[in-house]
Amino acid sequence: MPPVSRGFRGRRQSADTASRLPPGQYETRDFPVLSAGPTPRISLATWDFTLLGANGKTARWTWDEFTALPRQTITKDIHCVTKWSKLDTVWEGISVDTILSEAAAKGVVPSPFVLARCDGGYTTNVPLADVTGGKAWVAFMYNGAPLPAEHGGPARLLVPHLYFWKSAKWVRELRLMESDAPGFWESLGYHMYGDPWREQRYSGDE
Amino acid sequence: MSSDGTTSRIAWRLATVIDVLLETPRTRTLVLDVPGWPGHRAGQHVDVRLTAEDGYQAERSYSIASPPEDTRLSLTVEELKDGEVSPYLSEVLHAGDTLELRGPIGGYFVWDIPAGGPLLLIGGGSGIVPLMAMLRHRSASLATGVARHRLPARLLYSSRSWDEVIYRDELARLVENDPSLEVTHTLTREQPKGWSGFRRRIDRAMLEQVAWPPSEQPRVFVCGPTPLVESVASTLVELGHQPALVKTERFGPTGGAV
Numbered sequence: 001m002p003p004v005s006r007g008f009r010g011r012r013q014s015a016d017t018a019s020r021l022p023p024g025q026y027e028t029r030d031f032p033v034l035s036a037g038p039t040p041r042i043s044l045a046t047w048d049f050t051l052l053g054a055n056g057k058t059a060r061w062t063w064d065e066f067t068a069l070p071r072q073t074i075t076k077d078i079h080c081v082t083k084w085s086k087l088d089t090v091w092e093g094i095s096v097d098t099i100l101s102e103a104a105a106k107g108v109v110p111s112p113f114v115l116a117r118c119d120g121g122y123t124t125n126v127p128l129a130d131v132t133g134g135k136a137w138v139a140f141m142y143n144g145a146p147l148p149a150e151h152g153g154p155a156r157l158l159v160p161h162l163y164f165w166k167s168a169k170w171v172r173e174l175r176l177m178e179s180d181a182p183g184f185w186e187s188l189g190y191h192m193y194g195d196p197w198r199e200q201r202y203s204g205d206e
Numbered sequence: 207m208s209s210d211g212t213t214s215r216i217a218w219r220l221a222t223v224i225d226v227l228l229e230t231p232r233t234r235t236l237v238l239d240v241p242g243w244p245g246h247r248a249g250q251h252v253d254v255r256l257t258a259e260d261g262y263q264a265e266r267s268y269s270i271a272s273p274p275e276d277t278r279l280s281l282t283v284e285e286l287k288d289g290e291v292s293p294y295l296s297e298v299l300h301a302g303d304t305l306e307l308r309g310p311i312g313g314y315f316v317w318d319i320p321a322g323g324p325l326l327l328i329g330g331g332s333g334i335v336p337l338m339a340m341l342r343h344r345s346a347s348l349a350t351g352v353a354r355h356r357l358p359a360r361l362l363y364s365s366r367s368w369d370e371v372i373y374r375d376e377l378a379r380l381v382e383n384d385p386s387l388e389v390t391h392t393l394t395r396e397q398p399k400g401w402s403g404f405r406r407r408i409d410r411a412m413l414e415q416v417a418w419p420p421s422e423q424p425r426v427f428v429c430g431p432t433p434l435v436e437s438v439a440s441t442l443v444e445l446g447h448q449p450a451l452v453k454t455e456r457f458g459p460t461g462g463a464v
Contacts, residue, residue: 002306003220005256007298011290024265026290033432033456037313038439038449073310076251083253083265116400120449150436178285199218202311204215 014170020077021085022196028084033150036184039120040149040170047154049071049138050173052102059103063154067140069094070144074137076160078167079196089159093139099174109174115183116157119170124183125192126159128176135161138171163194163201183186219243220452223303229372233332234296235271238305243279243308246270247426248339249316252281252309256291266291269429269455270310272320273343273434274318282372284332289303297420303403315455321346321372321425324418325359328438330430334372336364336455337429341387347382358386362416364408367396390416409435410441410452420446 012018017027021115026039044063051059061069079085100110110132115125130136140147140155147153152169165185186192191200201204222236251269272280285296299305301348317340318323325344327337365371377389392404392412403445404412417425426447428438435456442452 001261002255002257003304005294005305006303008256008258008294010256010258010262012262018346024253024443025261026264033436035397035454035456037454038443038445038452040449041438041440082267103354107383189311206215 015116017087020087022079023199024201025079025083025085025196028086029091030088031089031151032080032082032084034080034082035150035169036122037120042119042170044154048172049099051108051157052173052175053103054176054178055106055107055109057103057107057109059099059106066138066155068149069098072137074139074158074160076148076158078164079162081165081190081194081196081201085196089160090143091137091139092141092144093137093155093158095134096136096138097134099138102153106177111178113177113180115175115177115181116168117170117173118168119172120171122168122169122184124157124161124166124168125181125186127162127171127180127193130162131157131159131174135159137149161195163196165190166194178186209369217242218306221279221305221307223301223305224438225300225301226299229282230370231371233282233284234371235280235298236295236305238279238281240279240306245311246279246310247313247318248273248315248343249336250310250312251283251336252279252307253293254281254312255306255308256294257306266290267311269336270339270340271342273339275343275344275346281354282332282335282338292409294338305310313430315427315453317425317427318343319352319357323357323359324422324424325357326417326424326426327361328360328363328413328417328426328428328430329361330364330408330434331366331370332372333428333430333434333455333457335429337427337464338373338376340427341377341380345384348384359387360390360418360419362392362408364392364394364411364430366394368393368398368401389409392395408438410445413438413441413445417442417447420448422450423448424455426452427454428452430455 033199051063077087124127136159157171159180222239225237235439255265271282279306285293286292329337
């Protein structure tokens with residue numbers, strides 16, 4: 001038990017909210033913006049999305065093709081490593097399962113690791129098992145409206161069970177890889193996996 | 207995390223509050239003694255953890271205000287109305303108390319001497335804190351003989367009023383002793399009598415006037431409330447600055463304004 005902070009009482013959540021907050025997180029009703037640089041702006045006319053296989057095969061969609069894929073509406077809690085959590089956020093997007101099965105027709109085969117690459121140069125890594133089986137999406141709608149650029153629009157990866165830096169804003173490519181490789185924050189001291197329930201914020205956290 | 211790439215866990219440490227300094231009506235600086243502190247880079251932050259008697263805990267992140275050269279670690283905390291942690295740090299904590307923290311954290315929004323200049327810092331409100339660590343680090347390095355002409359620095363700092371300018375006197379002293387440092391204030395809500403400086407939010411015309419042109423390739427750090435950072439960073443890119451040289455840190459609710 002860590003030492004008691006003299007005179008600190010804190011703000012208690014309802015039992016329901018508390019049970020949905022991972023250790024060290026607090027609930028916000030706002031939607032904070034965290035980005036390491038300027039917000040990239042890209043026209044939908046030039047936007048495309050690529051799935052790149054470790055075997056060199058690729059599948060690519062234009063904006064119209066991509067958003068015509070079968071879409072899902074997802075309601076999830078999200079957890080940012082900077083300590084805020086937001087409950088019941090509502091998104092629309094394409095399941096990564098759908099993207100993979102569409103790409104299979106073009107010869108793209110699965111590999112155990114994924115690197116997401118984004119406009120502006122941001123990258124992040126996730127195991128394939130964490131973006132398949134109904135666990136991840138490429139989302140382009142938030143709360144029923146197009147995803148604003150500062151929140152990652154036109155489209156961002158959505159991997160809500162990991163810290164939110166894994167839900168890469170402005171995503172343009174998922175690169176399948178045979179071995180794991182750190183992305184942007186993972187190279188700057190943040191955890192390779194990032195499970196909020198195990199409080200894996202920084203490299204070295206167990 | 208550490209700069210040498212080791213992956214030992216960033217340990218929680220028990221700091222002792224040495225002093226609490228009143229910076230402005232809404233901000234205080236906690237001066238801390240942190241046994242075993244591994245050192246940090248200007249721009250990094252720490253996680254602070256509070257524990258109530260029944261074991262309930264709250265964590266928040268705060269930017270480090272002190273430069274790596276200081277033996278003590280300083281955090282400058284803005285008291286947020288309705289905040290859970292900042293009112294405690296501002297009003298309850300006093301010299302002799304202990305405070306749990308771990309760090310340093312963050313390896314991108316950092317500047318040290320080898321990164322070079324010119325150094326362009328743009329801040330709003332308590333967004334000045336990591337920028338001040340950079341200015342203090344630069345100042346400490348210049349004092350030891352680093353060539354000054356290679357590291358010119360400019361700070362453009364937006365505050366609501368003169369009374370809310372954090373580190374006001376220290377900034378004035380730094381400028382007085384250093385011809386290669388320029389500090390420009392803009393006061394967005396209330397100005398003292400006879401104020402001849404800017405009196406509006408940072409905009410394109412102000413950036414064109416104050417910032418180095420993109421051809422000088424300034425290292426740019428922007429920190430403040432989200433709307434300020436979004437607007438400043440986008441405008442800098444429109445003006446021709448390379449996005450990779452514009453590093454940002456946003457805080458606060460999406461609607462916050464300075």
